[in-house]
Amino acid sequence: MYAIIETGGKQYRVQEGDVIAVELLKGDAGDVIALDRVLLIGGDETTVGAPLVGGAVVNAKIVEHGRDEKKIIFRYHNKNRYRVKKGHRQPLTRLEIQSISL
Secondary structure, three states: OEEEEEEOOEEEEEEOOOEEEEEOOOOOOOOEEEEOOEEEEEOOOOEEOOOOOOOOEEEEEEEEEEEOOOEEEEEEEOOOOEEEEEEEOOEEEEEEEEEEEO
């Protein structure tokens, strides 16, 4: 069984036992959270939400909080001596999917 969930404005396809990196969520490492924005549940029988599947919950355990790789933002205008270099590291939360229930 798999599910498509939405968190942080992005959609993820998850199964039990998967470890995914999502936008930063509140909670401490080891906490179990319920993700209730389930768009689709698939497997033997597929259930599609309109827009959400009613009563569906994905339980996930917070493994750790961390940061993504550094992204470099470089702006350059030729012939004007204009160069700006900036970096950004997005905060992430790693989740381990424990159960998918309808």
